[in-house]
Amino acid sequence: MATSSSCSSLKQQFLMFLVVTISSIINSQVNGCFTSIFSFGDSLTDTGNLLEISLSDSTNPPHSAFLPYGRTFFHHPTGRFCDGRLVIDFLAEALGFSFLPPFYGSESGKWEKFQKGANFAVASATALNSSFLAEQGIHSVSTNISLGVEVNSFKHLLPSLCSSSSNCKELLRNSLIVMGEIGGNDYNHAFMQGKNIENIRQLVPLVVDIISSSINVRIDGCCPCFKLGFKETLKACCGIGGLYNYDPLIYCGYPPLKQCCNDPSSYISWDGIHYTEAVNKWLAHTVFEELMSTIPSLGSLSPSSTVNKLRILYPMFGV
Numbered sequence: 001m002a003t004s005s006s007c008s009s010l011k012q013q014f015l016m017f018l019v020v021t022i023s024s025i026i027n028s029q030v031n032g033c034f035t036s037i038f039s040f041g042d043s044l045t046d047t048g049n050l051l052e053i054s055l056s057d058s059t060n061p062p063h064s065a066f067l068p069y070g071r072t073f074f075h076h077p078t079g080r081f082c083d084g085r086l087v088i089d090f091l092a093e094a095l096g097f098s099f100l101p102p103f104y105g106s107e108s109g110k111w112e113k114f115q116k117g118a119n120f121a122v123a124s125a126t127a128l129n130s131s132f133l134a135e136q137g138i139h140s141v142s143t144n145i146s147l148g149v150e151v152n153s154f155k156h157l158l159p160s161l162c163s164s165s166s167n168c169k170e171l172l173r174n175s176l177i178v179m180g181e182i183g184g185n186d187y188n189h190a191f192m193q194g195k196n197i198e199n200i201r202q203l204v205p206l207v208v209d210i211i212s213s214s215i216n217v218r219i220d221g222c223c224p225c226f227k228l229g230f231k232e233t234l235k236a237c238c239g240i241g242g243l244y245n246y247d248p249l250i251y252c253g254y255p256p257l258k259q260c261c262n263d264p265s266s267y268i269s270w271d272g273i274h275y276t277e278a279v280n281k282w283l284a285h286t287v288f289e290e291l292m293s294t295i296p297s298l299g300s301l302s303p304s305s306t307v308n309k310l311r312i313l314y315p316m317f318g319v
């Protein structure tokens with residue numbers, strides 16, 4: 001199972017942070033270890049894909065296209081569903097990379113800009129594909145992109161980043177692949193569309209299967225909330241009132257909700273669904289520490305088991 005019962009409620013809300021490392025394991029140096037980063041997921045990891053897609057499709061921009069999104073760090077909206085940086089941004093920074101460019105949208109053909117990595121995560125993306133969900137009467141909102149579509153996009157991009165099969169194996173070996181969070185929207189969309197708990201429960205093993213067939217190593221970043229010292233643990237920073245300062249029908253960023261709290265860093269929840277930058281920073285720290293402490297132990301995995309798992313994700317290269 002992807003989650004364990006010993007973790008905090010913070011994690012139980014969304015945090016299933018999955019980090020797959022396909023790396024030069026023996027090298028214990030942090031910098032110089034990875035040559036690229038590729039990431040997959042939904043709004044917790046989207047660094048601008050949904051926004052780019054909406055611009056290229058001339059559909060309505062997502063609410064993350066408007067202030068106060070981005071106010072804390074970028075000082076303007078970037079399409080990230082946060083006041084500042086996401087976990088993936090902190091990981092990129094920690095490894096000495098620039099922020100990962102979103103893959104989708106009008107620029108997606110320009111592979112030059114993906115030499116050091118690309119982000120395939122799209123807000124609202126699901127683990128299960130949209131046709132399968134539609135058969136269950138669950139309709140994708142904002143995008144039809146699912147984890148499978150993201151992984152396929154990666155497979156299509158790869159040949160432009162590495163010329164021969166052995167080159168590509170080398171590239172994959174030296175890449176950090178960040179998988180997650182994904183799967184939350186399968187349940188969110190189902191709940192919002194009036195499915196009952198029994199319908200949703202039936203989705204769980206399917207979602208878990210899809211995710212686990214896409215990863216080889218899982219790292220859960222997780223700790224009890226009380227260690228964090230956030231002043232406001234329930235209410236959203238950007239919200240319209242009520243017990244949680246959250247109304248699912250009124251989106252932060254769209255009128256009339258253009259205001260937020262003065263000190264997002266003392267809040268856990270940014271807009272009722274997404275974390276504040278302060279939480280992301282802490283999560284990234286936790287994930288990073290675990291990642292680093294896990295790399296040496298990856299070396300002791302039997303190479304063939306790692307290779308078999310890689311084959312599921314990258315059959316085209318026969319690794």
Ligand SMILES: *[C@@H]1O[C@H](CO)[C@@H](O)[C@H](O)[C@H]1NC(C)=O
Nearest residue numbers: 128129130131132148206210
């Ligand atoms: C969608 O997902 C279902 C169930 O996992 C699978 O059987 C089907 O082949 C998938 N369809 C596409 C188009 O990927």
Ligand SMILES: *[C@@H]1O[C@H](CO)[C@@H](O)[C@H](O)[C@H]1NC(C)=O
Nearest residue numbers: 130139140141142143144145
């Ligand atoms: C998803 O795909 C269906 C069928 O092609 C289409 O009717 C629908 O508009 C799409 N939804 C989004 C949000 O792209």
